[in-house]
Amino acid sequence: DAKTTQPTSMDCAEGRAANLPCNHSTISGNEYVYWYRQIHSQGPQYIIHGLKNNETNEMASLIITEDRKSSTLILPHATLRDTAVYYCIVRSPFRGGKLIFGQGTELSVKP
Amino acid sequence: NAGVMQNPRHLVRRRGQEARLRCSPMKGHSHVYWYRQLPEEGLKFMVYLQKENIIDESGMPKERFSAEFPKEGPSILRIQQVVRGDSAAYFCASSPGEGGHGYTFGSGTRLTVV
Numbered sequence: 001d002a003k004t005t006q007p008t009s010m011d012c013a014e015g016r017a018a019n020l021p022c023n024h025s026t027i028s029g030n031e032y033v034y035w036y037r038q039i040h041s042q043g044p045q046y047i048i049h050g051l052k053n054n055e056t057n058e059m060a061s062l063i064i065t066e067d068r069k070s071s072t073l074i075l076p077h078a079t080l081r082d083t084a085v086y087y088c089i090v091r092s093p094f095r096g097g098k099l100i101f102g103q104g105t106e107l108s109v110k111p
Numbered sequence: 112n113a114g115v116m117q118n119p120r121h122l123v124r125r126r127g128q129e130a131r132l133r134c135s136p137m138k139g140h141s142h143v144y145w146y147r148q149l150p151e152e153g154l155k156f157m158v159y160l161q162k163e164n165i166i167d168e169s170g171m172p173k174e175r176f177s178a179e180f181p182k183e184g185p186s187i188l189r190i191q192q193v194v195r196g197d198s199a200a201y202f203c204a205s206s207p208g209e210g211g212h213g214y215t216f217g218s219g220t221r222l223t224v225v
Contacts, residue, residue, distance in 0.1 A: 043216035
């Protein structure tokens with residue numbers, strides 16, 4: 001699975017959009033980008049995934065660059081409950097097996 | 112639909128005792144993954160199991176740790192002769208099959224060794 005690079009921490013004002021970047025320059029053609037988050041020692045929670053098109057669901061939007069070497073997770077209106085560690089993971093769903101978590105980005109949403 | 116169920120939520124063991132952590136996957140999921148999270152650290156993969164088979168145990172410590180996923184019943188992570196360094200949160204995830212997008216995590220078991 002390709003390696004990802006994320007900033008260690010970020011702050012965001014409540015009600016504003018939170019934009020979390022992820023670099024994955026070695027991503028291969030059949031690898032997807034997945035985002036999970038972990039809220040204060042709870043189990044990781046799936047947010048969204050994508051291959052090359054931008055994706056949106058009720059939680060977030062995922063913007064993937066045309067060359068697929070980086071992506072951005074967007075929480076459109078961050079709330080205090082979005083304070084968590086956000087993990088960007090690149091893997092192929094066709095191969096199966098484990099998810100490998102990096103250090104993630106610790107997002108602090110402030111009032 | 113029940114999610115991934117882990118029990119107990121909290122477990123306290125004295126040094127030298129055995130710890131048994133249970134994980135019931137989501138209905139229809141036949142693949143289970145165990146992760147460990149030491150205090151102030153990230154999630155580390157331990158073992159990946161299908162029913163009655165260990166597929167990948169590359170993250171398991173060589174001694175004292177074992178895992179099983181029997182044909183009937185939950186997956187069990189067993190830690191023998193626990194030491195203080197085993198104190199951590201242990202998370203289980205399940206997926207419906209080989210590959211795919213659908214990994215779901217449980218709420219974890221917090222093991223404290225005293």
